[in-house]
Amino acid sequence: MILSTLIFLPVLFAIVIALWPQKSTIRPIALGFSIAHFIFGLTLFREFDPNIADLQLVEKYMWMERFGIQYFLGIDGISFWLIQLTVFLAPLILLASWKSIDKNIRGFHICFFILQTAMLGTFLAFDAILFYVFWELSLIPMYFMIGIWGGARRIYATLKFFIFTMAGSLLMLVAIIYMMFLTQQAFGTMSSSLLDFYKLSIPFIGHEFFSMQTLLFFAFALAFAVKVPLFPLHTWLPDAHVEAPTPGSVVLAGVMLKMGTYCYLRWVLPLFPEATEYWAWIFIMLGVIGIIYGALVAMVQPDIKKLVAYSSVSHMGYIIVGIFVFNHLSLQGSLYQMLNHGISTGALFILIGMLYERTHSREIKHYGGLASALPIYTIFFFIVTFSSIAVPLTNGFVGEFLILLGTYKAIPMAAIFSVTGVVLGAAYMLWMCKRVFFGEKGPLVADAHHPLVDLNAREIVILVPFVIMIFIMGLFPNVFLKWSEASVDYLIKNKANYELTIKGAK
Amino acid sequence: MTADAFLFWFLALITIGGASLVILMKNPIYSALALVFTMCGIAALFVTLDAFFVAGVQIIVYAGAVMVLFVMVLMLFDLKHEVEAFSKGRITGAIKLATAGLLAGLVMGAIFYSSTAVDTVITKQLAAASGDPSKQLGMRLFTQHIFAFEALGILLLVVAVGAVALARSKGGTHHDQR
């Protein structure tokens, strides 16, 4: 019951908050809830056995008998850290929203907790329909988060966000239903269990685009590519980020983007091994283009948040390349990079939010000389920046190094092109830092009427866990990699016919 | 040409002519009169089909009650001769005509196509088989279809009340500002 509890605890929180009588105490209550949730998430460390690749802590009940749809949850090494990331970020996000969210606090916290449920459900569901429900559910609170608490062009951004992601996932729904019929053909009874999907052998004809496996592969891959977002489908991301409130941006960058990459590992690679191998070049190419393109476009953004959003495109490109290169190093690197990106980009968005609370502007050209006005803020910002540009001994380096190394092992040219991202990453981040923090004081910073106040205790408390994680992950990657090792190893070794067994089942 | 055939062609001429006049006359009063003409023709056709009771009802209900109602309403409005009988729109008009024509054509085609099949099945022995059709009708109506009959009675009552209420109202669903 651990996983169900983990998923539905936030719903309970949301209900309690909905019924909570005093408006003034909602914030502390919600924060307490999220911390409790995080602590509860830590029990996974005890319950989860990292040494086996099996599906663990399984919960499986029939939901709709007629169609073989089950309520089927499970966890393995691939999803383990993403769960931890989700629950880790929650209290920090709530703390970061302490001041910035000032209208409809109750609604915001309800949205937030439902979003938590949806994201955790997406990571843990092992039934296609259940997965789809959670996958789509995650859109709705995010839609409201941007739409209600967002910036000036929020309606435009929400629509773009919603339509992009929705369009992608509808294709996936069709593919899921089709695969359910395939299970009926193969096993006699219909099933939407992912484990049954794994057992299917879907015919694949390489050179034909309209062969079954290829079509299914693209239906799934496209839905996830929008979420990641992969290069040509990325334009919703900057707009969504810019318009989203700080907590929304953090959740979006920190966890929701990982849903896409995670699902590549969980759904696309094991289900369609031949198609993945055959079409991998497209994704590697788009990933590499994304790395370079995201970095280049980030460089010329006038808005700090947009810059970071485009940097996400670049960073997610690394993850995609790592996944589709498909060897041990790159996969581990990709998993690691997912966590890194969650931590460092999440922290960057929180930092930008803090700045925005002070000046109500994100235009780079309005800043300058911030380092002398906000020294503590600057220190935190630079630590996170260095993590983001993958300076060694921070978390970013480990991920990028592993991905690039693995990529070079498989496709040297892809690695060589990706490496330019390392240079460009430093270029856009440091150029932005130079314009914001150094030089003459800009109009906003020098404004004598509104002297800027450095970080207060609450804000430092938010940022310290991020910084600690940045260095722990940079210094002791083995501690983290150990938990996903078995699963990744199993995935690599059983590439052609991947099947998961449930722990304890014969 | 037998009397039956002659009667049919004659009545067909009357009904089609009447119906054409209904839709062609600019003055609605003339249309109403043409409709009465058609109704009577159809009643006579019913007779040729041995449906005497229905033919009677047709005369009474349609040519009598309904048409009187129409004429009364027309009189009430005191509508003058209309300049334009048809609604505007050449293209839509053409499409509408084509639609109606196509529909008629299709139905007729269907009838021709299946007439041979139908004719063989049908025995022309309705009266001989079961005696007086009116009596039969009454029997069926008041046994098997009694519920529908009663329901229709209530419907008529409701309609009567509703029609009066509607006609008495000032019209429209919104309060008039004036």
Place this chain on the structure above:
Amino acid sequence: MINADFIVDVGISHYLILSAILFSLGMIGVLLRKNAIVMLMSIELMLNAVNLSFITFSKYNSHIDGQIMVFFVMTIAAAEAAVGLALIVSIFKRYKEVNIRFFEHLKG
């Protein structure tokens, strides 16, 4: 097809075709006339055309239920005419107009 037999030997097809023609004429009336009252008349015409086929089938199938159906249709038609006319009266009172073109409030 149009030959002496067709003229002399009147059968089910003749009645049905007549019914179809009347129905189409009624339909043209409904579609094209702009006077709401005439449209109602045309609807009556269509109903009558249908009644004619009912009766025809009733006779040629030796089945009395066709006539019962016609009976019901007539009742409903009378009721419909009453309500329809009442509505038109009501509308006319408000707008002084029975041209169907003036009542396009359902425009999407």
Place this chain on the structure above:
Amino acid sequence: MDHTAIVSVLFASPLLGFLINGIRRNHHSANVAGAIGSLAVFISFVCSILLWIDLQGMAPDARRIHVVYGSWMAIESLKIDFGFWIDQLSSLMILIITGVGFLIHLFSVGYMSHDKGVAKYFSYLNFFIFNMLVLVLGDSLVTLFVGWEGVGLASYLLIGFWFTDGEKAAAGMKAFIVNRIGDAAFLIGMFIFFVSFGTLNIQELNSMAPTIMESTWFGIVTLGTLFLFGGATGKSAQIPLYIWLPDAMAGPTPVSALIHAATMVTAGVYMIVRLNPLFIAAPNTMMVIAVIGALTVVLAASIGIAQNDIKKVLAYSTVSQLGYMFLACGVGAFTTAFFHLMTHAFFKALMFLGSGSVIHGMEGEQDIRKMGGLKKYLPWTHLTFMMGWLAIIGTPGFSGFFSKDEILWMSFHSPRGHWALWVLGVIGATMTAFYMTRLMCLTFWGKSRVAKTLHPHESPATMLIPLFVLAALSVVGGYVGIPHIISEILPGHPANILEHWFQPIIKTVPGLVAGDPAMEWGLMGASVALALISTILAYQLYVKNPSAIERFTQKINPIYQLVSKKYLVDELYFGFIVNPIVRLSENLWAYIDVRFIDKCTYWAGDLMKGSGSFVRSLQNGNLQTYAMYIGIGLVVALSLVMMR
């Protein structure tokens, strides 16, 4: 004492210094911060000496200490430890780093005493020392890379130390980004070696180096070493990535001395020496290194002639001297490269600190045209600076002479050498003599051009002591590597200590035979003579006859302008690489993102909207139209039925 403990202290003390000064940066005075910073490096220096002594006690072939703190990354075949390797090479290197570093810290106490951010400054310096130690001691390429990037980071922070000046911040950024380009190449080099050799451990890589030379350009070792050398061009400021180093002079002068002269910029040379078996196996790479080194020597020296900023002159001189080191590496004289690295660390640190002392005395003035005749105001600085000058122009007997001369000899004599390389080297040496003499003349000698309001003053003792020590080292530092031909005429002196010390770990180029002493003497004499001539020429021009040089520069004004503007390389880079990239990015954003992808989605939206409004127009509210639709539907349905 246990080696692990010593190494731990070696690392811990600068790290602690960094943390203490960094966290308590607003809470203690400049002197306390300086004391903490200097002490931290001093402790490291003591540790380095202890380690060196321990190495002395070992057998020559087994002089190594390997300390492993645990595994950093262990995935599949990739195994990277927090492992540190101390042998003849790295022990000497950390001696230089901590020794020179300590002196520069000491100097900084005086130099930075008036600055507000002094604690921050010392914390950054300690951070740099820590990273430099990681770079030098790391036992795998990845650990080396950690330090490699770490020193780049420290350099970034220190160049942009006075960040309120936008240009200085930009210089820091430029340094980091240009270094990153090199780092990217370094990463690829690492990947190549990992994929082909399955390890990144330096010792294992060295032992796996093929004994047969790779003659192709696309061999694994050649490509790998070329990419590693690409990394070195970034860090060690060689063509084409040298452009950041002159700008890096924006940082405080002691930083320039420590990072941009003595230690960090030599990391590339160190790395090549460290991996010498691999580089030897790739003659093509060696050739590239030698050519680039030699070209850098000449290019940077020629730019140095026309610079007017005291630090810029020294910066180009550094680039040029680094070129010598690469030239040495390229011809296979790794020991000599390291030898020059060491002597250069002494005399260039000395000169930078000297220039710092001048700038301090001149209250921030850096333009040598506004100096002159400072000899009488700054006697000690002048004296020590002169030692450095004598060393760098290769005065026989001073440290620079021995190392530079050996490089020139090797570039001629080594089987990987070529007479053209020697010629370039000698031209460089001649130019070096000229521009350094020019610097001396304009700064210390001749007539004073100092502004009347300025009263140059000698620096305090904390700044002078490091100068004395470094001056002494610049004089005697060369005696550890006396060339054979000279040691032969010096009775009782053991031949080339350094070569002997490095003999177990540094391979020699195959095919190296003993040279002809007469030839060596001849070449040495030629280069010294040329240097002497150009020194005298410079002295004549800048002290005796200043108007002549003005007339001369007037005459060749276009060339002079070109040289003084650094051959417009920065402008070329900006014009042909940076700006096009920025413009490209802007266009990518404007056209692909906004105009194309977004437009596509709008089109999709408009399609929906359009079809929606079309369907909407069908709902015109007209009853008859609706009826018509029913009719059409009926017709279509009936036709379908009829079709069957």
